[in-house]
Amino acid sequence: MKTVVTTLNAKYIHTCLALRCLKAYAEPEFPIEMVEYTIKDPAMNIVADLHQRKPDVIGFSCYIWNIQETIQVIEMLKKVMPSVKIVLGGPEVSYDTREWMERLHAVDFIVVGEGEETFKHLLEEMNTTAKYHLVFGLAYRKGDDIVINPPRPKLPLNELPSPYRFSEDVASLSKRVTYFETSRGCPYSCQFCLSSIEVGVRYFDLERVKADLLYLINSGAKLIKFVDRTFNIRRDYALEVFRFLIDNHQGCVFQFEITADIMRPEVLAFLNEHAPKGIFRFEIGVQSTNDLTNELVQRRQNFEKLKRTVTMVKEGGKIDQHLDLIAGLPEEDYQSFRKTFNDVFAMHPDELQLGFLKMLRGTGLRLRAEDHNYLFMDQAPYEILGNNVLSFDEIVRIKRVEDVLEKYWNAHRMDTTILYLVEYEFDSPFDFFQSFGDYWDEKGWARIGHQLEDLFIRLFAFLEDRRTDNLPIIKGLMMYDYFRGHKHKPRKTWWPFSLTKEKQSSLIKRLAATPEVFSEALARHQLSEKELHKHTMLEVIPFSLADWLKRGVIVKEDTLLLALYQPKGEGTEVFSGPLHSLTNQKEETIHE
Numbered sequence: 001m002k003t004v005v006t007t008l009n010a011k012y013i014h015t016c017l018a019l020r021c022l023k024a025y026a027e028p029e030f031p032i033e034m035v036e037y038t039i040k041d042p043a044m045n046i047v048a049d050l051h052q053r054k055p056d057v058i059g060f061s062c063y064i065w066n067i068q069e070t071i072q073v074i075e076m077l078k079k080v081m082p083s084v085k086i087v088l089g090g091p092e093v094s095y096d097t098r099e100w101m102e103r104l105h106a107v108d109f110i111v112v113g114e115g116e117e118t119f120k121h122l123l124e125e126m127n128t129t130a131k132y133h134l135v136f137g138l139a140y141r142k143g144d145d146i147v148i149n150p151p152r153p154k155l156p157l158n159e160l161p162s163p164y165r166f167s168e169d170v171a172s173l174s175k176r177v178t179y180f181e182t183s184r185g186c187p188y189s190c191q192f193c194l195s196s197i198e199v200g201v202r203y204f205d206l207e208r209v210k211a212d213l214l215y216l217i218n219s220g221a222k223l224i225k226f227v228d229r230t231f232n233i234r235r236d237y238a239l240e241v242f243r244f245l246i247d248n249h250q251g252c253v254f255q256f257e258i259t260a261d262i263m264r265p266e267v268l269a270f271l272n273e274h275a276p277k278g279i280f281r282f283e284i285g286v287q288s289t290n291d292l293t294n295e296l297v298q299r300r301q302n303f304e305k306l307k308r309t310v311t312m313v314k315e316g317g318k319i320d321q322h323l324d325l326i327a328g329l330p331e332e333d334y335q336s337f338r339k340t341f342n343d344v345f346a347m348h349p350d351e352l353q354l355g356f357l358k359m360l361r362g363t364g365l366r367l368r369a370e371d372h373n374y375l376f377m378d379q380a381p382y383e384i385l386g387n388n389v390l391s392f393d394e395i396v397r398i399k400r401v402e403d404v405l406e407k408y409w410n411a412h413r414m415d416t417t418i419l420y421l422v423e424y425e426f427d428s429p430f431d432f433f434q435s436f437g438d439y440w441d442e443k444g445w446a447r448i449g450h451q452l453e454d455l456f457i458r459l460f461a462f463l464e465d466r467r468t469d470n471l472p473i474i475k476g477l478m479m480y481d482y483f484r485g486h487k488h489k490p491r492k493t494w495w496p497f498s499l500t501k502e503k504q505s506s507l508i509k510r511l512a513a514t515p516e517v518f519s520e521a522l523a524r525h526q527l528s529e530k531e532l533h534k535h536t537m538l539e540v541i542p543f544s545l546a547d548w549l550k551r552g553v554i555v556k557e558d559t560l561l562l563a564l565y566q567p568k569g570e571g572t573e574v575f576s577g578p579l580h581s582l583t584n585q586k587e588e589t590i591h592e
Contacts, residue, residue: 007061020163025116062090078106095362110139186229191364261305272316328357333389345429400437414481456494476541483563545576
């Protein structure tokens with residue numbers, strides 16, 4: 001009996017840990033062939049590939065992001081391979097299981113919950129007596145009837161073999177994301193999350209965790225994402241893993257989901273002192289700062305302690321932080337969400353993910369959807385369309401915020417400019433992103449593509465149209481962001497140069513002769529006139545950039561920006577200094 005386990009990942013770089021867990025537990029008694037596709041692959045191509053493998057059993061791992069595409073595949077498969085047994089598993093089909101069996105006639109079995117032991121037991125029964133009523137955690141068909149067996153008790157995690165050591169994975173470890181678990185379960189009861197359904201947290205043995213991590217690192221893994229719902233719930237366990245990774249990282253990057261308000265300051269102090277810059281990333285679910293909302297979804301959160309953690313991490317400068325928000329939680333209306341957004345943006349996270357509530361099957365919030373008049377999509381991802389305090393129109397507007405937030409803040413294309421705008425030109429960060437998002441949609445830009453220059457041009461057009469104050473200052477900041485946002489010398493800019501070629505040449509000649517007059521840091525590069533022409537770009541702005549960056553004050557003074565682009569994209573430096581240090585403005589006008 002040939003068995004294939006498969007899934008449709010969101011992207012090629014993603015990998016499915018569930019498949020590897022099933023394969024590790026079933027073998028060697030039942031050899032498993034593992035194959036992964038993406039949701040972008042045509043269904044016909046997936047069906048053709050599975051068909052040529054000639055399996056007797058195919059198991060699919062199902063999630064909200066792939067269930068619709070998976071359904072299309074399995075319905076085609078059953079037509080061209082009517083004898084193949086189709087098995088579904090995963091969080092999307094572990095709830096409302098009878099409904100799935102009634103709806104999907106091509107499906108023979110559904111594995112409910114943790115699947116390792118259930119799937120292997122199912123294969124045993126397929127190979128022998130077919131007594132499926134003995135397989136706890138299984139749904140199956142008996143004639144025209146659907147049978148759902150009692151759930152299976154949880155296995156001790158240390159009885160599970162390692163899913164990280166398959167030889168076929170080694171070649172792609174450096175190119176794809178490796179997902180890793182040190183625990184299962186979550187101590188919290190957030191009613192919008194599937195993890196709230198499972199009671200208690202179970203841990204893998206720490207020495208086993210270290211051994212598996214070291215194997216992956218030594219085998220070339222470059223990005224390991226820990227899937228633990230709250231990695232830092234056991235402080236000593238988490239700290240020991242942090243220590244181990246600091247000592248053995250070999251350039252690999254590790255991402256964790258942490259609960260920030262329980263992170264102890266001494267742990268953060270340790271990381272700030274000992275962690276190499278860039279090897280750790282923290283994902284922090286804030287979701288809402290509305291106390292009533294958090295109470296309604298049974299989410300305990302001390303926002304002041306959360307801010308303390310985020311601030312300490314940011315000041316340490318070692319760890320990137322990704323903060324999550326959810327729009328559409330109970331009693332979080334438009335104005336309340338505006339406050340939540342502003343509360344969190346004030347911490348200037350490296351990335352601010354604005355998501356929309358999804359009414360996941362099995363969650364308490366979905367079961368009590370009528371309490372808040374929720375409207376949501378019938379099909380995955382079950383995203384909300386409105387509730388008693390948030391209209392569909394307001395959701396659409398917040399989606400415009402999400403769009404420009406991704407393009408501008410999360411992409412870090414012009415941080416200096418945006419921080420100036422939200423502080424001095426708009427009532428709040430949310431108001432900036434909302435106003436710009438509305439303008440972006442009104443212009444139809446959401447329906448067309450864009451290049452980097454377009455993003456600068458469109459922001460400046462928006463600011464001009466609303467007659468924003470201090471446009472020359474803002475334009476100067478945008479020039480600075482544009483210069484430093486390139487690894488290589490850009491071929492064009494989004495604005496017309498204010499300096500003629502002759503004036504640029506004159507300035508470069510003086511910079512080559514006496515660079516220390518302009519900048520001691522530039523002088524240390526010892527660049528010739530030819531090298532300056534080749535590797536730099538110049539522009540003049542009407543205020544002192546140094547005073548703004550260091551002291552947050554605007555001093556009006558003609559200032560030369562000089563962007564130095566290192567060969568082979570090795571780095572970009574932007575220098576600035578008073579224009580009068582290079583020329584006598586009374587005798588010569590340098591910019592127009």
